[in-house]
Amino acid sequence: MSELANRPAVIAVLEEIAQWKSRADAEFNGSMADVQREEGALRRSIEEAQRQLVALAARRSELRDKQEMVALGAETRERAALRQGLADDRGIVEGRAALLEAALGAQERALRNMLRDPEVAGAVEEYEKFVEVEASLAVLPSGYRRAILDHHDKVRRRLEPVIAASNAGPPNLGLANVGVGVLFAVDPAEGVPEALVAVLPVPFAVCRDWAERREDLSSRFAYRVVAAISRLLTAVGAGEAPIQYTDVAGCLAVQVWLGDCDLQGDINERALEEIEALREEAAELSAAGIELYGLWVRAAMLADEEE
Amino acid sequence: MAGLELFQRMSVEQVAKGLELHPFEIIRILVADGSLSSDLRLDASSVERVRVAGGLETWWASNPSAAPGHDVTLALLRELLQKVLARGYVEPRGVRADNLFRGLDTEYQRGLRRAVNALIRGGVFMSSMSATGLTLSVAPAREADLRLFVVEGRGPVSHLWDQD
Numbered sequence: 001m002s003e004l005a006n007r008p009a010v011i012a013v014l015e016e017i018a019q020w021k022s023r024a025d026a027e028f029n030g031s032m033a034d035v036q037r038e039e040g041a042l043r044r045s046i047e048e049a050q051r052q053l054v055a056l057a058a059r060r061s062e063l064r065d066k067q068e069m070v071a072l073g074a075e076t077r078e079r080a081a082l083r084q085g086l087a088d089d090r091g092i093v094e095g096r097a098a099l100l101e102a103a104l105g106a107q108e109r110a111l112r113n114m115l116r117d118p119e120v121a122g123a124v125e126e127y128e129k130f131v132e133v134e135a136s137l138a139v140l141p142s143g144y145r146r147a148i149l150d151h152h153d154k155v156r157r158r159l160e161p162v163i164a165a166s167n168a169g170p171p172n173l174g175l176a177n178v179g180v181g182v183l184f185a186v187d188p189a190e191g192v193p194e195a196l197v198a199v200l201p202v203p204f205a206v207c208r209d210w211a212e213r214r215e216d217l218s219s220r221f222a223y224r225v226v227a228a229i230s231r232l233l234t235a236v237g238a239g240e241a242p243i244q245y246t247d248v249a250g251c252l253a254v255q256v257w258l259g260d261c262d263l264q265g266d267i268n269e270r271a272l273e274e275i276e277a278l279r280e281e282a283a284e285l286s287a288a289g290i291e292l293y294g295l296w297v298r299a300a301m302l303a304d305e306e307e
Numbered sequence: 308m309a310g311l312e313l314f315q316r317m318s319v320e321q322v323a324k325g326l327e328l329h330p331f332e333i334i335r336i337l338v339a340d341g342s343l344s345s346d347l348r349l350d351a352s353s354v355e356r357v358r359v360a361g362g363l364e365t366w367w368a369s370n371p372s373a374a375p376g377h378d379v380t381l382a383l384l385r386e387l388l389q390k391v392l393a394r395g396y397v398e399p400r401g402v403r404a405d406n407l408f409r410g411l412d413t414e415y416q417r418g419l420r421r422a423v424n425a426l427i428r429g430g431v432f433m434s435s436m437s438a439t440g441l442t443l444s445v446a447p448a449r450e451a452d453l454r455l456f457v458v459e460g461r462g463p464v465s466h467l468w469d470q471d
Contacts, residue, residue, distance in 0.1 A: 108311065112310075115310075115311070127313065128313055131313065162314060163314045166311050166314040166315045167314065167315060167316060167346075167348065169346065207329075210320065210329065210330055211323075214320075215318050215320035215330075219319075219320065220347055222331070223319055223330065223331070223334050224347075226334045226335065227343055230334065230335050230338035230339065231338055234338070239339065239438060240437055242436035242438065242440075243331075243335070243438070245331065281345050283345070283346060284347075
C-alpha cells in the first residue's frame with residue numbers, strides 16, 4: 001500500500017487503541033500469573049493445614065483415649081481406695097470393739113465383786129424382794145405401804161453407788177483417737193436424689209446375725225448411724241422413706257428409697273451435721289478413741305466394679 | 308444372788324429379743340418418738356413406748372401343741388387369717404407384717420411366712436414398704452375368698468396355699 005502523505009486521524013486512533021489493548025493484555029497476563037501463583041501457594045498451604053488437621057484429630061483421639069484410661073484408672077483406684085479405707089476402718093472398729101468388750105467385762109467383774117460384799121448383798125436382796133412385791137403395794141394399808149416405801153428408799157440410797165456404777169458409761173480405753181468414716185452417696189448425683197446409701201465400717205453381720213452375735217461396739221456404731229439417718233430423713237421430710245440394709249464389701253450399707261418423698265433441705269449438708277453430732281453423743285465411740293466423720297462419694301464408687 | 312440386771316437398764320439387743328423386732332427398727336421407732344436415750348439404754352417405760360409407737364402386737368400367746376408340719380401350718384394360717392379379718396385389716400387399713408408371726412417359735416413362723424408370701428403373690432394380701440417395714444392388708448376384692456377359706460377351708464385361697 002502506498003504511503004499517504006497525510007495519515008487519516010482514524011488510523012492513529014486505532015493504533016492507539018491497539019497499543020492500549022496490548023498493554024492491558026500484558027498487565028492481565030502478569031496479574032493472572034500472580035493470582036495463579038498465590039492460588040497455588042494457598043492450595044499447598046491448605047493441603048498442609050488439612051494434613052495438620054488430620055494429624056491433630058488423630059492426636060485428639062489419642063489424648064481422649066488416654067484421658068479415658070486415666071479416668072477409668074482413677075475410678076478403679078478411687079473405688080479400691082474407698083474399699084480399702086472401709087476395710088481398714090472396719091478393722092479398727094472391730095479391734096477396738098474387742099478391747100472395749102474386755103474393758104467392759106473387767107468393769108462388770110468389779111461390779112459383781114461389789115455385790116459380793118455381805119452388806120451390799122443384803123441390801124440387794126432386800127431391793128429384789130421389794131421389786132417382786134412392788135406391784136401389790138397398792139392393796140396394802142397406807143401406813144404399812146408407807147413404811148415399806150421408806151425402808152426401800154433407805155435401801156436404795158445404800159445401793160446408790162452400785163446402781164450408778166451399773167449404769168456408768170463405758171470405760172475409756174486411753175487409746176489415740178483415730179478417724180473412721182461413714183460413706184454417703186445419692187443417686188442420681190445431680191438433681192433430686194431418688195436413693196441414699198450410707199456404708200458403715202462395721203460387718204454386715206451386725207444386721208443379719210444380730211440375734212446370734214453379742215451386741216458390741218460395731219452394733220452400737222450401727223445403731224448410732226441408723227439413728228442419725230432416721231433424724232436426717234425426718235429433717236428433710238422423708239421420715240416415712242423405706243430403708244433396707246444390705247451388704248457392701250462385707251460392710252453394712254443403709255439404703256433409703258427417696259423416690260416417693262418430697263425432699264426439703266440439703267441432704268448432703270444435713271448428713272454431715274448428723275454424723276458430726278454423733279461425735280459428741282456417742283460415749284462408747286469416744287471411749288474407744290473413734291472419731292467419726294462422714295464422706296460424700298459418687299454412688300458408682302460404692303458399687304461393685306463391672307467386669 | 309441377784310445380778311446387776313436388777314439395776315441396769317436394758318440394751319437395744321435385749322429389748323429387740325424381747326419384742327422380736329430387729330434392733331434397727333427399735334432405733335427408728337425411738338428416734339421417731341424422740342425418746343432415744345444418748346446411752347442407747349432403755350428402761351421399762353421406753354420398751355412400752357417402742358411397743359405402742361411401733362404398733363407392735365403379739366398375736367400368738369403360745370405355740371400350737373402339735374409339731375410343725377403341713378396340717379399345723381394350714382390350721383395356723385386359717386387362725387391367722389381369722390385374726391386379720393377380725394381386726395379389720397382390709398385395705399386401706401394395714402398391719403405390720405411382723406405382727407402376724409410374733410409369739411410363735413421360728414419353726415412355726417417359717418411355714419406361716421411361706422403361706423403368707425403365697426397369699427401376697429396371689430394378690431390376696433397387698434404389701435407396701437414404709438418406715439416401719441413391710442405392711443400388709445387384705446385386698447378388698449379378695450375379702451370374700453379369704454372368709455370362705457377361714458370358715459370352710461376351701462375356695463381360691465386354699466388353691467393358692469396348695470400351690471406354694
